[in-house]
Amino acid sequence: MLIYLLKRLAQSAITVLFVVAIIFVVIRLIGDPTHLLLPPEATEADRVVLRHQMGLDRPVLVQFGAYLAQLARGDFGISYRFSLPAGQVALHALPPTLMLASAALVLALGIGIPLGVAAAIWPGSVVDQFGQIFAVLGQAAPPFFFSLLFVKLFSLHWAWLPTGGYGTPAHLVLPALALGWFAAAGVARLTRSSMTDVLGAEFVKFARIKGLAEQEVILRHALRNALLPVVTYVTLQFGLLIGGAVSVEVVFAWPGIGQLLYDSINNLDYTVVQAAVTLTAAIFVLINLLVDVAYALIDPRIQHG
């Protein structure tokens, strides 16, 4: 088990390292940052001096080594847009994104599980058909389009909720709903199929033969077993929600990682791009690692090979 753990940890570290390397190369592809940092009337001599100061005249591998050493100290460089350490800027944007993704996840579970269970208990019913339409729509529509639709309806037309911004629970509702629909669709579909399987299992028949109330059979025996695949799905979904959050954050002016990344790319603030992407990758990899390890602990059938 320990070996498995160490192996997965090493794999994850290598993955993040690769991401850092690739982002490093991509940023160097963009061209000479001195054109951005110096005014247009600067001479070539000025550029040479600045390049030397920034270490850009050294071999790429040396630069990468220096960059890694910098990263090891948690130093991502300075954001020229904020004149603050880039790592700090990215970290500041993290809580809003995590809050949005968590809220979306809670909504996804709150809507998806009851819908999926009801659909499995009464297949072909109105609830089931509604659930299927809900799921198919949710998986087809990009979150940014739902965002705009919700803004039109709930903010502009009925003026129930703010069009964007951050701070109060009211600001959270629409972005979380727009982002959560996609995940809710997956949860509903998976709960339905998982629950349908479980309801046909012997132990459920036995619980019924034992004379347990139907509601007890469903809630205590069937649902608890049907939720296992849903839980896996949801943990993996959390990473995807961070990706989906980008466009939602842009629509709702939500001050998260996605919005920061969008602004930083448009303003050529590359230290922040590097920091934000590295941070996202690290979180993503960490979540996958935790899921794997939790599974290895829960389910002894998984090989620790």
Add this chain to the structure above:
Amino acid sequence: MVDIPLSGFLRRPAEPVLKLAPLRRRLGAGRRLQRGLAMLVSVVILAFALFGPIFEPFDPQAIDLSASFQPPSAEHWFGTDQIGRDVLSRVVEATRLTLLITGCVVALAGGLGGLAGIGAGYFGGALDALVMRLADIQLALPAIILAMVLAGAVGQTLPNLVLVLTLASWARFARVLRGEVLSLRTRDFILLVRLAGASRGWIMLRHILPNVVGTLVVLATIEAGSVIVLEATLSFLGLGIQPPGISWGGLIAEGRGFLGAAWWVCACPGLALMLAVLAVNLLGDALRDRLNPLLPSDLSS
């Protein structure tokens, strides 16, 4: 005396079993209708992309300032935008670039990812480790973030966009096909061909490939839906297709500013996008049921 409680116990579980058969059939009819509609929408989209101008009532780029922000009417079915361009014509025109990009990306990602996956699964060892680590990297970042950074770096020309989207979507092909090949290569018929002295290239081309083509087709269809959404999101964020090129994502972004006064500028391309993804997804489901029912229905994880 013994009968009474027993029949009482058995009645409850017996109910769903009796109902199952007719229910299946009813769902089947609904599903057939769904798939028929999906086919219809796909054909319409294909027709729009191939013969766009025939279906465009107006020139999609023609500006008519006297007719700006007209709501949907008999003349302009989807209304007009801020400078009087016909939204319907622009929505139809957008299918071209969308389909062109999606087709190229799926072909490239499927080809590269498929090749990498088959090679990794068949040869194992260092190649396998390399391909899987590369796939890990792609899967360690949400596709949209990877695509945004790459698109921001290389500039938004059409070939670059195809490249960026390919890089953001090849890994799923590699992962799934590697798994299939891993289980195929230990099967008796492969062992027998190897025993007969066939070369590795021959085995992969003639014996492995035909057995994974079904999976590849299903994956390509499912992935096409994600690529359409990814491209639309990039274009919406201004990092995809640049004006005057017309794309659904770009049209939605244009309409975003006039959401209050002229919802149709934004809603019509959005609905078209949704319908297209819906059709492709349903088609993917249908193909999966036909070609490889064992493939999990949700491959996003």
